[in-house]
Amino acid sequence: MRMRRAHSRAHSRAHSRAALPAALLAVAAAFGPAVAAAGDPHPAAAPEVRRDGVVRGAAGPVPGALVTVYEAGTGWGESPRPLGTARTDDRGRFRITHTPPRTPGSVVYLTADTPPADDQQAPEGRVAHRPEPVRLAAVLTGAPDTGNGRRPHGITVTERTTVAAGFALAQFTRDGGFAGPWPGPRNAAYVSHNLADVTTGGISAFLAAPPNGSQTSTLRTFNSLADAVAACTLSTRGCADLLDTARPPGGPRPRDTLQAVADIARAPGTHPDRLFELARRNPTYTPALDTAPTAWTLALRYEGNGREIDGPGNIAFDRGGDAWIVNNYTYNADPQVPVCGGRQLLRLRPDGRDAAGAPYEGGGLYGAGYGVAFGPDGDLWATNFGFQGRGCALDPDPLFRSISQFDAHGRALSPPQGWRQGGYVQPQGALAAPDGTLWVANCGSRSVTRIPGGRPERAQNIPVGGSALVKPFGVSLDGRGRAWVTGNGSDSVAVFAPDGTLERTVTGGGLRRPLGIASDSEGNQWVSNSGAVPVPCEDGTAQQLADAVGPAGGPAADGASVTLIGPDGTPAASPFTAGSLTLPWGIAVDGSDTVWVADFSGQRVTRLCGVRTTACPPGHRTGQPISPATAGYGSDGLVRNTGVQIDPSGNVWLANNWELAPVQTNPGGHQMVLFVGLATPVRTPLIGRPRAL
Structure with a gap:
């Protein structure tokens, strides 16, 4: 029996060593020719990635939003790296072409910065270069059809995708961006797609169906959270109320909606009634909660x-x-x-x-x-x-x-x-x-x-x-x-x-x-x-x-x-x-x-x-x-x-x-x-x- 176990262990370890190059090749394939094989003296030039999409809030398409694709920081305190930017047109559409991320397996995400609806200007007027309270987001890593350029609107950024990103990556969100060591952010990125579909901007098929969907209150809670974020996309006053309500005990007031969502996720029992009333002001997403929860967990x-x-x-x-x-x-x-x-x-x-x-x-x-x-x-x-x-x-x-x-x-x-x-x-x-x-x-x-x-x-x-x-x-x-x-x-x-x-x-x-x-x-x-x-x-x-x-x-x-x-x-x-x-x-x-x-x-x-x-x-x-x-x-x-x-x-x-x-x-x-x-x-x-x- 001891010999059988030793043989099994040896076989397992040999398999692990043999599997390592295959795993590296799989990572390389996932990120395209930008990842060169070990020992290649002339690595292929990294192909650019095209991202097509639209930014859409509760009131409709968002013109003039500054859209940025980022590679998340791969360690605590490491700043996210911008890969490319664009402005949305008068129909909220954008196209960004950028180089792939430097680190295989890192998280790629997108933010859309815009003032509240009653402060917005047309694209030709340009939005002032100042920190804006409305930051919508969508996680791209692990999502289908968001980087091949074959879809006219491959990405749809909404309040729902923002809630999905902010909750799933709550523990890695600082100053409206994501950073943290492997495998935390990567795994969180995949969880985010169980909440929202970044190709449609709506509810994910996973959240909509049993054993979730109508069988639990999570779908309704998720929509109410999106309504709370929409209070900010709809008005300056709503933004102030959201950021005040989301402020964690003993912590700073969040500076934007993405950080506010992450703060709610980390301290979900803070002011649950106030957040519910904010979500009820202009209900957009259904089905939603009828009463306030004791804590805003998903x-x-x-x-x-x-x-x-x-x-x-x-x-x-x-x-x-x-x-x-x-x-x-x-x-x-x-x-x-x-x-x-x-x-x-x-x-x-x-x-x-x-x-x-x-x-x-x-x-x-x-x-x-x-x-x-x-x-x-x-x-x-x-x-x-x-x-x-x-x-x-x-x-x-x-x-x-x-x-x-x-x-x-x-x-x-x-x-x-x-x-x-x-x-x-x-x-x-x-x-x-x-x-x-x-x-x-x-x-x-x-x-x-x-x-x-x-x-x-x-x-x-x-x-x-x-x-x-x-x-x-x-x-x-x-x-x-x-x-x-x-x-x-x-x-x-x-x-x-x-x-x-x-x-x-x-x-x-x-x-x-x-x-x-x-x-x-x-x-x-x-x-x-x-x-x-x-x-x-x-x-x-x-x-x-x-x-x-x-x-x-x-x-x-x-x-x-x-x-x-x-x-x-x-x-x-x-x-x-x-x-x-x-x-x-x-x-x-x-x-x-x-x-x-x-x-x-x-x-x-x-x-x-x-x-x-x-x-x-x-x-x-x-x-x-x-x-x-x-x-x-x-x-x-x-x-x-x-x-x-x-x-x-x-x-x-x-x-x-x-x-x-x-x-x-x-x-x-x-x-x-x-x-x-x-x-x-x-x-x-x-x-x-x-x-x-």
């Missing part, structure tokens, strides 16, 4: 190919920002049909489409739950908890005693029965350290498994005697390589030294039925206390879990909270009990050390101020909610959520694990939900502590 449902997601448990992002997702159950759309454990590893691109060759199978994968993690070598590990619906004829006992391993291409490295050395019993949480050591929580055996260097044949089972660690569930790692493991059945957190020695067991501080745990950059541990969830391992069952959590949307569970534990193992005297925490499950820390908590009952995610209070709104204390205190960031696209993670673009992903009214034959939800541009980006994969992009 949440997109992803369902992959539409027949693969059933009970997603958790997410891990690879270096390029693709989401690798483990499934509790085998897919079936009918909740009345008994389903067995999921045997597929899902991989979604940032825009929600399947990656090439995905989903993946094999390696003993069966009914994985909360455990999915990358190692520093790029391999993906999944823990086989053995979830299955009532009525599945399979005996899960021999199937929940393993973990599975896949390479970066989705090929199984573990044998057909999974890796079994290490005493796995219903394994759940997992995380890798920078040295490659993998830690696994064995929910069914009151133990953890340590895998030195990611070598499964060396796996070491570490039992914790008595009742000190019952139903081990979540795993995090601090900067010293110590593993912190939640005990769902013991109201505790166990701390293990890098060599596997149990250092201490933490109790108190409000720990009650804990589930998820996440480290911040300073080594503090944040624990989500469900207060009520009995994980169905040892002698527990899924029906007992369903009975304990009760109906969705009910009152907060007794003990629902978040506990902060310092690096020395001392918990804060009292847990944090924001009103939006009703049944906390998953927990994650973003690039500014703020804390995100998924709710299994309330269709929401809560954001808490971390220990770095300078990253929070002025006056906030550690543990205080940044999201609306009693509502969190909610969405009717959510059901019952377990895993929550942050990607390199600042999108917050949640796993729709169970339906709101779960039928135990097949209780699984069928989507991932992405809150666009809401968090501070994180460098991925997550190995050890979180790192800012």
